[in-house]
Amino acid sequence: MSPEEHPAPPAAPGKKARLSKEIVLSTALALVDAEGLDALTMRRLGQELGRDPMSLYRYAANRAALLDGVSELVLNELAIIPDDPDWQSQLRRIAHDLRLLALRHPNVVPLLVTRPLSTPLGLRPLGTLRPLEQILSLLIDAGFAPVDALHVYRAYYGYLYGHILNELQEFVVDPEENEALLRLGLHRLPPKEFPRLRALAPVLADYDGMAELDEGITILLSGLAAHLPPPGASAKP
Amino acid sequence: MSPEEHPAPPAAPGKKARLSKEIVLSTALALVDAEGLDALTMRRLGQELGRDPMSLYRYAANRAALLDGVSELVLNELAIIPDDPDWQSQLRRIAHDLRLLALRHPNVVPLLVTRPLSTPLGLRPLGTLRPLEQILSLLIDAGFAPVDALHVYRAYYGYLYGHILNELQEFVVDPEENEALLRLGLHRLPPKEFPRLRALAPVLADYDGMAELDEGITILLSGLAAHLPPPGASAKP
């Protein structure tokens, strides 16, 4: 019975290890994953850490910075390693990775999408810019001119984010419920006004996001490859 | 000098016309457009209307409902009229319209994107589902099987939303400032870590969103047309 004497912080999950930005942010993320964005209040996070809420301000200037930190943490889970020389399959892999990341942290997606809208490019957390830089780099290394790389990136990332939003929006509410109409709450729609939507209920209900993403990416990438000067036309060795 | 005696409410912008949902929502939208989402508090909106904040609850069950109402109001500005028999040019036109809508109400875009994430399909404000229904209808009328129409819709709308988010994110901060690096705040990025991004500063600074959207849509639509059973294969007259 020595529940209070342990001087070694690393293995004592009990109460009093010194805080750190990493600890704060990762328990913030855990909280958001478990209970949603609204649950992430200073007081609640403080309580989760067994600390006074005010202590958090040592590690994040304010709540907004905390949210940025969480975004960054999540995006850091995305590994972009240029092992595959084919840019198309590379981008395809990243797309699937990002999709899975979003499904793993659905509550963070609004942050990823929304916060950059209120923060100019250069002031965003570096972690959120890194994928952009890395993908540009990947494309340029594959032989694209920088300007074209940017175009490819925009079309690609645009579609990717759009797809993720779409998929999360269509997420099935109550998997217990079997009737597709009910499962999606579509029975509340006036049939006269929404005949198509209602008729598509069964199809909507089993949305294969992964397949849909893959098709879309295929179309987009091959289209991009066709409409642009082929990589290698005017590139570095 | 009869500023108080007018018994006719319609022409008296002064103070005391009876409220209505339309009035409340449209001044809410005006407020958001002018000062951003955060400015839309119950008290502030009440003040804007010359009424007690609590009176708003007659017209919106709570703040979330207010936000939904604003989304709906904005989406109602999008007119989808099936005048053009060619589905591709139809979708292209809608895409440009929606883009302009977003540029007209940039502060509302986070709402459009975020709120559906926390509301199951069937429970969303009808106004926000109407574009979906209408586009499905348009595609089915053009000869697509319903399931394929849904696929087209998803890829199309996904890309479209993604593009809009992209474009708004890259919005130039201070158009007064001439140096591209500065204008975007990119000078804060460590050069070693972000060489590509920094090198692209000038290109980033003059982003032609309209052209970029059009290219993307072209690629996507022609790709979709090629990868799917051509409309009319198994359709109604």
Add this chain to the structure above:
DNA sequence: GCAACTTCTCTACAATGTAGACTGTAGGCG
């Protein structure tokens, strides 16, 4: 053992959303 830190806590306050009771006003019916 003291001094200069950093880290954490306490208290306090202004702003927000909203419940619940209340007041006024407009119309319907005798």
Add this chain to the structure above:
DNA sequence: CGCCTACAGTCTACATTGTAGAGAAGTTGC
């Protein structure tokens, strides 16, 4: 005309939020 009912709008009150500012506790170097 007088009363009654319904509804629009208001007032007061409260719990919850982010965060400023002063201080306590703990840690580290000499």
